[in-house]
Amino acid sequence: MTDSQNNTILHAQQLHKHYRMGSEDLHVLRGVDVSVKHGEWLCILGASGSGKSTLLHLLGGLDTPSEGGVTFNGEDLFSYSAAKRDRFRNAHVGFVFQFYHLLPELNVLENTIISGMVGRSMLGGFGARASMRQRGSELLESLGLGERLKHRPKQLSGGERQRVAIARALINQPDVLLADEPTGNLDRDTGQRILDLLQGLHKDGQTMVMVTHDATVADRADRVLKLERGRLVHD
């Protein structure tokens, strides 16, 4: 293997995605090729409805492509069994969504460590509980939520919720963080602070793929690609 191949963590090849709605065929992705390198912050810019979320879900193994494939460290994600792909998602990927998507019944700390719990068996979960809570609290503390561990999502502002979502995405120390318009639902200042936070993570070596329709947000990234008519083009 060459160095550059070795350095690639995620690689998508000729990704196609169709949605069938009755007799209509919606060809959203029409041959997407992209490589994400270790430690890189890649931003994909695209208009609303261009298929950004679809692409991100495919990269994280949450959805399956109509054609083409995604490799993670050289392994084809879609050759995995469904259960193995679930485990892969849990161990190696962290998702951050525009609408935070926290579990309303759980408090901040529980929302953060739920990812850790999902990956463990019943016994393993009990055994690792204390250490998970410890790690979760530290993580939340570092994100400025140290005082809010017992609060429910309802009691938090949008920015705070997004930070909890980021903490949840980070709890398993994922190889790649996939952020879908993480600032899309926030006011400008709050959005900036979230981006500052992501930038900090990136500085510490976190690989990130972010999709957004907002060019100003994209500026922060190392590399920006545009999703247009189902294909990625250089900015």
Added chain:
Amino acid sequence: MYKLLLTFRYLRRKLIPVFALLAVTLCTAMVIIVISIMGGFLDLVKNAGRTVMGDVSCYSGLGGFPHYDELITAIEDLPEAEAATPIIIAYGLLKLPGDVIKGVQVYGIEPDSYAKVTAYRDILYWTRDTLKTPDPLGGRLYASVAEIYKDHDPVEAAATLTPPWKAVESRPAIATGLEVSPYNVRMPDGTYRFSPSIIGRALTLTVLPVTSKGAALEPATDQFIVVNEFNSGVYDVDAQRVFIPFDIAQKMMVMDAATRVDPDNPTKILGSIPARATEVHIKAANGVSPVELLAAVQVMYDKFSQQHEDMPPQPFMSISTWQQRQAKFLSAVENEKSLMTVLFGIISIVAVVMIGVIFYMIVLEKTRDIGILRAIGASRAGVASIFLSFGAVIGTLGAAFGTTIACLIVMNINEIHAWLGDTFGIVIWDRSVYFFDRIPSQVNTHEVIVIVIVAIVASILGALLPAIKAARVDPIESLRYE
């Protein structure tokens, strides 16, 4: 792990699970209450008369059969049998105080062996304890009965069927069912008023003897002293039966041993007629079922009847278990049982459907949560198991609450009933017109265990479809919107 957390969080945060819980609780409680009380009644019907019956009995009709003592010896030699007792059953007229005449079923018993074979001692109403307990109506009546007994033990008097009172010592004794005396009035709460008591009084009993060929002889009459009363728990028995000593009954019924003489020349002895009894009741040895005992006795009797040609062969000598003799009740009981099974089948289906609907609502409401969980790596099986364990928890809690409620109600049903009667005048179960004297208040542990398991399984079953629905949730679709 996360499944457990979510299971409990969903349980705590939402009102809907409370409805599911309530549904399981009520269904469980209802089934246990109905099974216990109705089942209790059915058991009572089934067991009716068992207190005064052996496990297995031999009888050939009112004419009786000879060699009963040899038969008893042979039976008692069987390892399956513990004890056997002869009985003479006859129908008679009992003249009670106030010139009340009642038709009664006369049981001539050997009280000693009869007590070994049946619960005779346990059903006696008057004991030293009864006499000591405060009278439900103010102490006067029980005290007056205690006055009659003086220092004598009422149970002892009945156990020997001899009057304990000096003046009437030589008279034969009689123990009557609690409902025989017209003075004994059963109150709606199931207690009795005795005003006055017939204990110690002399009653005149008339029976009509029959020969072994079935011809009626001159009626026989004698005076008996009431030594005790009994409460078998079955109205039919308590209202009609009286116990008198076996040998007296035998004489009155002309079933005792006699010599046969030539009718033309009374001094010429033709032979002897052996003494007769109408029934022999047998108690099974410890650990032997009535059916096993029955088989042993039947085999033995075949040989026995071959040795004694004047003994009726089977089936003229009918040998049967107490259940078989209760068959007229039992078939009714079986009908009730299948009715109950159908009823509980319906209740179970209702519970399953209810749980199913409620859980389906929860799943629909939680699609986004399911999508989130899938995104962070939970498997389809994982999210399905949240709802299955949710069902299991609801089922377990509901079954536990239901069982607790049901046990409290069933065990205190008589008190609750009394309270309802006292407070609101509601009398559902009027014990002054009774067949059995108490509402059954026993909870059968085995039945409860089965019901609890069914409740839990039904809850999980109800959660199954919603769980499959949860597993099928498309995470992408559920995460698209806020």
